[in-house]
Amino acid sequence: MKSAVIGYPRVGKLRELKFASEKYFRGEITEKALEETGKNLRCEHWCLQRDAGIDYISSNDFSFYDAMLDTAVLLNAVPKRYTDLKLNRHETYFSMARGYQSVQGDVKAFAMKKWFNTNYHYLVPEIYDDTKLGLSGSKPFDEYKEAKAIGIETKPVVIGAFTFLRLASYNGRKNAGDFMEDIIQSYRDILSSFDQLGTQWIQFDEPALVTDLSKEEVTRFVTLYKEILKGKSNIKVLLQTYFGDVRDCYRELTSLDFDGIGLDFLEGKKTLELITANGFPEDKILFAGIVNGKNIWKSDYKKTLELLNKIKKYTKNIVISTSCSLLHVPYTVENEAKLDSGILQRFSFAKEKLRELRELSVLAEREDFEAACEYLDNRRIFEADRLYGDKKVQADISKLSEEDFTRKTDRKEREQLQKKQFKLPLLPTTTIGSFPQTPEVKKNRSSFRKGEIDQTEYDKQVFAFIEDCIRRQEELGLDVLVHGEFERNDMVEFFGENLAGYVFTDKAWVQSYGTRCVKPPIIFGDVKRIRPITVKYSEYAQGLTRKPVKGMLTGPVTILNWSFPREDVSLQDMAYQIGLAIREEVCDLERAGIKIIQIDEAALKEKLPIRREEWYSEYLDWAIPAFRLCHSRVKPETQIHTHMCYSEFEEIVKDIDNMDADVISFEASRSGLTIIGALQAKHFETEVGPGVYDIHSPRIPAVEEIVQALQKMLEKIDKNKLWVNPDCGLKTRDISEVDASLKNLVNAAKRVRTQL
Numbered sequence: 001m002k003s004a005v006i007g008y009p010r011v012g013k014l015r016e017l018k019f020a021s022e023k024y025f026r027g028e029i030t031e032k033a034l035e036e037t038g039k040n041l042r043c044e045h046w047c048l049q050r051d052a053g054i055d056y057i058s059s060n061d062f063s064f065y066d067a068m069l070d071t072a073v074l075l076n077a078v079p080k081r082y083t084d085l086k087l088n089r090h091e092t093y094f095s096m097a098r099g100y101q102s103v104q105g106d107v108k109a110f111a112m113k114k115w116f117n118t119n120y121h122y123l124v125p126e127i128y129d130d131t132k133l134g135l136s137g138s139k140p141f142d143e144y145k146e147a148k149a150i151g152i153e154t155k156p157v158v159i160g161a162f163t164f165l166r167l168a169s170y171n172g173r174k175n176a177g178d179f180m181e182d183i184i185q186s187y188r189d190i191l192s193s194f195d196q197l198g199t200q201w202i203q204f205d206e207p208a209l210v211t212d213l214s215k216e217e218v219t220r221f222v223t224l225y226k227e228i229l230k231g232k233s234n235i236k237v238l239l240q241t242y243f244g245d246v247r248d249c250y251r252e253l254t255s256l257d258f259d260g261i262g263l264d265f266l267e268g269k270k271t272l273e274l275i276t277a278n279g280f281p282e283d284k285i286l287f288a289g290i291v292n293g294k295n296i297w298k299s300d301y302k303k304t305l306e307l308l309n310k311i312k313k314y315t316k317n318i319v320i321s322t323s324c325s326l327l328h329v330p331y332t333v334e335n336e337a338k339l340d341s342g343i344l345q346r347f348s349f350a351k352e353k354l355r356e357l358r359e360l361s362v363l364a365e366r367e368d369f370e371a372a373c374e375y376l377d378n379r380r381i382f383e384a385d386r387l388y389g390d391k392k393v394q395a396d397i398s399k400l401s402e403e404d405f406t407r408k409t410d411r412k413e414r415e416q417l418q419k420k421q422f423k424l425p426l427l428p429t430t431t432i433g434s435f436p437q438t439p440e441v442k443k444n445r446s447s448f449r450k451g452e453i454d455q456t457e458y459d460k461q462v463f464a465f466i467e468d469c470i471r472r473q474e475e476l477g478l479d480v481l482v483h484g485e486f487e488r489n490d491m492v493e494f495f496g497e498n499l500a501g502y503v504f505t506d507k508a509w510v511q512s513y514g515t516r517c518v519k520p521p522i523i524f525g526d527v528k529r530i531r532p533i534t535v536k537y538s539e540y541a542q543g544l545t546r547k548p549v550k551g552m553l554t555g556p557v558t559i560l561n562w563s564f565p566r567e568d569v570s571l572q573d574m575a576y577q578i579g580l581a582i583r584e585e586v587c588d589l590e591r592a593g594i595k596i597i598q599i600d601e602a603a604l605k606e607k608l609p610i611r612r613e614e615w616y617s618e619y620l621d622w623a624i625p626a627f628r629l630c631h632s633r634v635k636p637e638t639q640i641h642t643h644m645c646y647s648e649f650e651e652i653v654k655d656i657d658n659m660d661a662d663v664i665s666f667e668a669s670r671s672g673l674t675i676i677g678a679l680q681a682k683h684f685e686t687e688v689g690p691g692v693y694d695i696h697s698p699r700i701p702a703v704e705e706i707v708q709a710l711q712k713m714l715e716k717i718d719k720n721k722l723w724v725n726p727d728c729g730l731k732t733r734d735i736s737e738v739d740a741s742l743k744n745l746v747n748a749a750k751r752v753r754t755q756l
């Protein structure tokens with residue numbers, strides 16, 4: 001059996017591309033040096049795959065920033081504001097990715113969005129009425145030739161026409177339907193150019209096919225490919241999908257003239273069912289995505305081979321493949337020197353997955369595979385006990401009842417009790433939690449990590465930062481204070497470090513966008529709280545002031561969504577385990593005299609399933625309860641806040657209400673105030689603090705500007721329910737910006753109060 005890889009990570013195993021790009025941006029290295037880094041990485045990645053015995057290796061999966069951006073450039077969709085800058089090819093490209101500011105001009109970058117249900121972000125191509133799509137670049141051809149020159153025949157990968165048109169933004173009167181002819185011609189030209197190079201296979205990535213599709217969209221997909229495929233002569237075309245199944249277009253997809261179809265058998269819950277019900281065409285090759293491209297665990301060969309056997313009943317022409325690009329996993333476990341081998345042996349990052357593909361492709365053809373060493377070694381790992389299994393945690397989860405998810409007193413009554421207790425003015429002012437992470441704050445943490453100072457010394461410093469922060473907020477006249485979050489740099493890692501069941505890596509970076517990489521912690525076993533996490537800091541802060549100071553926690557759904565999850569228990573179980581750990585912390589904070597507790601769910605919206613019909617059954621039905629689990633035990637007087645980063649939750653407004661928090665703050669100023677209309681229309685009950693200014697920009701908002709934002713909000717939101725706060729935490733800003741902005745915020749609130 002042959003094997004294929006949809007795409008390989010590209011930042012480099014030690015993030016070489018990130019560092020080279022950043023140097024290039026700062027003008028420290030030349031364009032040529034940056035090109036050279038790219039070339040070396042491509043070569044390294046191809047050779048790795050060849051040496052691992054992979055048969056279908058991708059090219060053009062490399063990018064200096066993002067593949068959607070590359071495709072926009074390839075199709076000549078470069079908006080005029082960039083060409084007007086008259087920069088060279090590279091600089092134009094990066095100006096689209098990052099914006100550009102100099103005497104030559106000042107232009108904004110493309111918008112950035114989450115790539116389906118991953119934490120990777122793509123750049124959103126912009127299409128205008130006068131955009132003339134046409135094949136205009138040579139990147140895929142150059143990279144194909146580059147691989148060929150070192151003796152490797154690759155399958156170039158290009159984002160498909162359907163996905164490109166679906167994800168692009170249309171900025172005039174025209175829409176996707178108006179660009180069909182041109183895009184068809186462009187893709188035909190791509191096919192014929194590769195044909196001339198003698199390329200054997202090309203891969204068109206069409207992940208948009210796994211989303212909910214209307215009839216019109218299915219028709220558009222069919223029209224596109226009927227026409228595009230007329231352009232192929234010798235080259236074979238693989239239509240690749242991932243992140244789900246193609247339930248809305250399986251029949252259409254399989255009746256088109258593709259030579260190979262790539263389907264995801266892991267995230268695609270219905271993929272096997274589709275094949276079982278409809279069969280798979282004999283004249284095509286099935287690229288079966290069976291090695292997980294998103295998680296970091298070794299495949300369980302027994303399960304994978306069973307799955308393969310089922311698939312074999314419907315077709316003999318199978319190539320085994322990753323379920324999606326390996327872009328979403330780190331490079332290799334070889335970089336992890338600190339983790340013990342009992343843990344490491346269960347991991348499989350990109351490089352290790354190549355070996356799995358190879359081993360599986362051999363085992364899949366052996367009658368006696370159960371006797372093979374590779375198989376037996378793999379069995380041994382899966383038959384061994386989990387290292388961090390915890391019977392007590394498991395029992396606690398199974399005992400949970402409705403009561404654990406429900407606050408005893410209902411919202412209205414709580415609201416009264418809380419108003420009486422806090423005596424806050426109308427439009428109370430507050431912040432989201434973090435204050436600037438100054439060089440001193442960072443220095444303190446790094447000295448502690450390096451062992452240069454001990455816990456007592458470290459805490460002494462943190463307490464000093466807290467005191468300064470409290471004084472500052474009192475001077476500003478804020479109503480509800482925060483301690484400033486100086487003890488943490490990351491809202492998930494910090495909690496993970498105080499929870500059993502978590503494992504941290506050294507170099508397991510995954511690209512999030514452009515040069516930015518993240519290193520998600522790994523949930524390895526049952527999760528429980530090891531020790532109080534934030535209590536001493538919050539208690540100290542509250543002791544300094546008569547005003548309420550919010551306790552500040554990260555919620556279970558966000559902790560889970562920003563970690564690599566286990567595969568041997570359900571997401572629900574993990575969320576509930578984390579929820580119980582956070583509940584202990586909540587109860588300790590309450591006992592320590594903290595009267596307002598904020599539980600951030602910044603990433604709640606992120607993992608909402610791609611398919612609407614799965615929103616509840618697969619996600620919200622446990623995600624919302626997991627949050628409630630954290631605060632169900634608190635007294636009615638204790639006020640629970642939450643925070644979400646993006647306000648794009650119009651469609652799940654009622655579910656957000658169901659979290660049963662007393663107050664929610666969220667980012668609103670950048671995304672316009674559209675959400676507020678939805679809150680009003682759907683009778684949102686939670687008190688709200690829509691951010692009144694954007695903290696991602698160094699701009700200081702004027703009092704008048706904030707006054708206007710508040711007045712607009714008051715048209716739709718009851719004055720008794722409105723809070724005043726910035727969009728998000730202030731950790732990335734500097735102190736002078738924060739002081740000036742918050743001063744204006746407080747003054748704006750005061751001014752508007754007098755008008756009420």
Ligand code: GLN
Pocket residue numbers: 432433434485491552600602643644645728729730731
């Ligand atoms: N409490 C966190 C902070 O203020 C929230 C961060 C976030 O929403 N991403 O930094």
Ligand code: ZN
Pocket residue numbers: 432602643644645646667727728729
């Ligand atoms: Zn936020």
